[in-house]
Amino acid sequence: MKKVFTRPKCLKPAPFHYCPGCGHSIIHRLVAELIDEMDIRGKTICIPPAGCAVLAYNYFDIDTCESAHGRGCAIATGFKRALPDRIIFTYQGDGDMAAIGTAETIHAANRGEIITSIFVNNAVYGMTGGQMAPTTMLGQKTTTSPYGRRSKVEGYPLKITDLIAQLPGAAYVARTSVATPAKVMATKKALKRAFEIQILGSGYTLVEVLSPCPTNWKVSPKEAFKFLEEIMEKEYPLGVFKDITKTKES
Amino acid sequence: MLQKTIMSGIGGQGILFSGLCLAWTAMLEGHHVTYLPSYGAEMRGGVASCTIAISDEEIASPVASSPDYLVVMDNESLLRLQNQSASGGEIFINSSIVTDRPGRGDVELVEIPVNELAISTVGEQYANMVMLGAFVNRTHQVKFSTMIDKMDIILGKSKVKFKDKNIEALKVGYEYFQKEK
Amino acid sequence: MNKTEKVLMKGTDAIGEAAIQAGCKCYFGYPITPQNEIPEYMSRRMEEVGGVFLQGESEIASINMVLGAAASGARAMTSSSSPGISLKQEGLSFLASLELPAVIVNINRGGPGLGNIAPSQGDYYQATRGGGHGDYRMPVYAPASVQELYDITMKCFDIADIYRSPVMILGDGMMGQIVEPVILHGREDIELPPKDYILDGAAGRPSRIVKSLILDVRLMEEHNWKLKRKYDLMKRDLPLHEEFMTEDAKMIVVAYGTAARIAKGAVKRVRASGFQVGLIRPITLWPFPDEAIVTLTKKAKLILVFEMSTGQMIDDVRLATRGKVDCEFYGRPGGVVAAPQEISRIIERHWLQWELS
Numbered sequence: 091m092k093k094v095f096t097r098p099k100c101l102k103p104a105p106f107h108y109c110p111g112c113g114h115s116i117i118h119r120l121v122a123e124l125i126d127e128m129d130i131r132g133k134t135i136c137i138p139p140a141g142c143a144v145l146a147y148n149y150f151d152i153d154t155c156e157s158a159h160g161r162g163c164a165i166a167t168g169f170k171r172a173l174p175d176r177i178i179f180t181y182q183g184d185g186d187m188a189a190i191g192t193a194e195t196i197h198a199a200n201r202g203e204i205i206t207s208i209f210v211n212n213a214v215y216g217m218t219g220g221q222m223a224p225t226t227m228l229g230q231k232t233t234t235s236p237y238g239r240r241s242k243v244e245g246y247p248l249k250i251t252d253l254i255a256q257l258p259g260a261a262y263v264a265r266t267s268v269a270t271p272a273k274v275m276a277t278k279k280a281l282k283r284a285f286e287i288q289i290l291g292s293g294y295t296l297v298e299v300l301s302p303c304p305t306n307w308k309v310s311p312k313e314a315f316k317f318l319e320e321i322m323e324k325e326y327p328l329g330v331f332k333d334i335t336k337t338k339e340s
Numbered sequence: 341m342l343q344k345t346i347m348s349g350i351g352g353q354g355i356l357f358s359g360l361c362l363a364w365t366a367m368l369e370g371h372h373v374t375y376l377p378s379y380g381a382e383m384r385g386g387v388a389s390c391t392i393a394i395s396d397e398e399i400a401s402p403v404a405s406s407p408d409y410l411v412v413m414d415n416e417s418l419l420r421l422q423n424q425s426a427s428g429g430e431i432f433i434n435s436s437i438v439t440d441r442p443g444r445g446d447v448e449l450v451e452i453p454v455n456e457l458a459i460s461t462v463g464e465q466y467a468n469m470v471m472l473g474a475f476v477n478r479t480h481q482v483k484f485s486t487m488i489d490k491m492d493i494i495l496g497k498s499k500v501k502f503k504d505k506n507i508e509a510l511k512v513g514y515e516y517f518q519k520e521k
Numbered sequence: 522m523n524k525t526e527k528v529l530m531k532g533t534d535a536i537g538e539a540a541i542q543a544g545c546k547c548y549f550g551y552p553i554t555p556q557n558e559i560p561e562y563m564s565r566r567m568e569e570v571g572g573v574f575l576q577g578e579s580e581i582a583s584i585n586m587v588l589g590a591a592a593s594g595a596r597a598m599t600s601s602s603s604p605g606i607s608l609k610q611e612g613l614s615f616l617a618s619l620e621l622p623a624v625i626v627n628i629n630r631g632g633p634g635l636g637n638i639a640p641s642q643g644d645y646y647q648a649t650r651g652g653g654h655g656d657y658r659m660p661v662y663a664p665a666s667v668q669e670l671y672d673i674t675m676k677c678f679d680i681a682d683i684y685r686s687p688v689m690i691l692g693d694g695m696m697g698q699i700v701e702p703v704i705l706h707g708r709e710d711i712e713l714p715p716k717d718y719i720l721d722g723a724a725g726r727p728s729r730i731v732k733s734l735i736l737d738v739r740l741m742e743e744h745n746w747k748l749k750r751k752y753d754l755m756k757r758d759l760p761l762h763e764e765f766m767t768e769d770a771k772m773i774v775v776a777y778g779t780a781a782r783i784a785k786g787a788v789k790r791v792r793a794s795g796f797q798v799g800l801i802r803p804i805t806l807w808p809f810p811d812e813a814i815v816t817l818t819k820k821a822k823l824i825l826v827f828e829m830s831t832g833q834m835i836d837d838v839r840l841a842t843r844g845k846v847d848c849e850f851y852g853r854p855g856g857v858v859a860a861p862q863e864i865s866r867i868i869e870r871h872w873l874q875w876e877l878s
Binding site: 140144156158159160185189190192215217218219221222224233234235236237243244 | 551552553554557560561564565568574575576578579580581604634635
């Protein structure tokens with residue numbers, strides 16, 4: 091019998107603690123497969139978030155450095171400036187990237203730090219029990235927006251990816267989703283592009299991956315994937331917003 | 341008199357609510373009481389357990405390192421907690437689901453098939469209340485009549501519509517041991 | 522709600538309800554375990570009472586939102602846990618210098634660093650020694666039960682206004698999660714100093730400035746002494762403590778918060794075996810109840826300090842007694858909650874080693 095699928099070498103044989111239907115399990119596997127295929131395990135450093143993926147070091151078999159909530163891009167900057175030939179990536183959630191970490195994220199992008207950020211967007215704060223995130227959509231009920239997010243009181247969902255795409259220091263900015271197998275493959279393609287462009291040294295790379303959170307959306311995993319495709323993707327359109335290698339400026 | 345109980349089950353079985361019922365009843369009867377819930381890392385299908393301490397005096401620690409009573413609604417809970425039970429204590433086992441039995445011989449086992457009892461009467465989702473009724477009968481930590489009379493207060497406005505089913509389930513559990521006598 | 526009947530309430534919810542009853546108009550905070558229930562409770566209740574709830578983008582943003590609300594004359598509050606309180610230190614220093622009233626709740630978790638979400642007392646130094654930069658002090662209260670969490674939170678809003686100061690409530694992860702009987706009494710109306718410093722638009726009055734920048738060193742010195750005089754008043758009026766079985770005690774245990782609760786159980790146990798042991802529970806950690814400690818330990822041969830840390834409050838006990846009474850220490854850091862039995866064994870061991878009989 092032909093072996094067609096195996097655990098990526100960069101994924102430790104530890105059972106995931108993520109909830110059934112969570113996108114982290116898929117995205118972790120894609121990242122691990124990528125590191126295997128590009129053969130960069132020996133030169134890659136990962137900076138996980140404070141969030142559900144805080145324990146990412148239990149799963150990725152690569153050098154990993156913890157970060158205080160939101161500081162990932164600053165810590166990554168420290169690593170990259172000291173070791174410019176390594177591949178440095180942050181793996182962050184809504185709070186890390188776009189709330190407490192807004193300054194660190196925007197300025198890393200603005201300086202054109204040659205790092206990659208993998209931004210897992212599930213429109214809610216998962217680990218702490220489902221509070222509102224900057225990416226929470228209007229009308230969405232969370233434990234700190236019990237009446238549904240209202241633009242007049244809580245503002246609008248923050249499209250930080252769109253903001254960063256405007257910065258000259260950003261080299262590759264894309265938004266993908268894990269809603270279907272085809273979109274999962276597209277996510278892997280985008281992650282690969284981001285790493286390749288980091289290796290080229292062109293600037294800051296960011297891939298936002300829309301991901302389900304059945305537990306805090308209070309739906310079943312099946313409904314969560316449906317919600318992801320039908321509602322979240324409408325609010326957060328997929329696409330490549332910037333690819334410096336495809337424009338005249340390099 | 342200080343008595344500590346740990347109730348444990350899978351998230352969704354209603355264990356935390358049964359613990360709260362017990363705590364409320366004890367408070368309404370004028371006892372000192374503390375209730376301490378704890379959750380597993382997983383939000384779904386994870387462990388849910390609570391510790392209820394009931395006393396005549398101020399309670400120093402809400403934690404039970406060796407509980408007098410243990411209520412286990414699922415097998416994992418039994419395996420995890422059986423060694424913690426105080427010597428001479430009682431372990432209430434949901435015999436509908438729990439397949440293992442404690443290895444130690446110094447605790448009393450009280451087995452009740454609460455899922456089956458619930459299915460044949462009020463509905464399976466009230467299995468936790470069947471267990472609570474039996475628990476109150478056996479341990480006498482609070483008066484059964486208080487729990488029934490004060491169920492409105494315990495349930496609160498949002499859940500009071502389920503009052504009759506909860507009371508019925510409690511009675512099913514309570515009467516399980518009456519029949520045995 | 523009927524304010525004389527007992528209800529079962531979680532510690533974090535009791536803090537929220539006390540704030541509402543005390544007239545807190547603005548809550549700003551950020552999620553961090555184990556105090557998420559506070560912003561969640563406030564997000565629901567503030568809407569019901571017409572107050573303001575806003576989840577800031579970070580703990581730094583939140584403390585600065587509190588600063589703005591306080592400077593406008595509103596009763597404002599924020600809450601967080603250890604790492605988040607570290608972030609708020611700059612804001613606390615500003616609030617202290619600007620002499621603005623605010624209530625800050627720290628639900629102490631295990632640390633340092635990211636730590637864990639279990640109860641700890643490792644933030645004592647941070648709370649009582651300033652934490653933020655500059656020569657300021659801040660009243661710090663350490664409740665030991667849900668009723669006390671409620672009472673103290675309510676009282677702290679008055680303290681903040683009376684002294685024009687930030688005030689901290691230092692709870693821990695255990696106390697926040699316990700559900701206990703509590704009486705949700707209303708707030709006693711007391712006379713408060715007029716808020717003649719707030720900024721709400723200079724209509725019909727001279728304009729005011731809220732600032733802490735004082736370049737002239739002589740003026741800065743005077744400002745520091747002015748704050749010191751205020752802190753001296755606090756030291757005179759605010760110290761609070763509880764004593765338990767200290768009258769004939771040869772050994773006295775000193776502990777606060779959850780540790781005191783556990784220690785009380787331990788003291789009861791050893792008393793039942795005939796050991797003459799008592800307990801002093803500081804309720805204000807700053808100002809520390811120095812006088813009470815000195816008075817109550819005059820006849821004691823030994824003090825045993827029990828903390829859920831590697832030893833921070835013990836410094837204040839030693840300072841208070843000026844080394845005149847020997848001090849031993851027992852600590853369980855990292856989020857471990859000791860059982861009363863464990864502490865009673867430690868008490869007995871020290872009793873025997875020191876031959877206190």
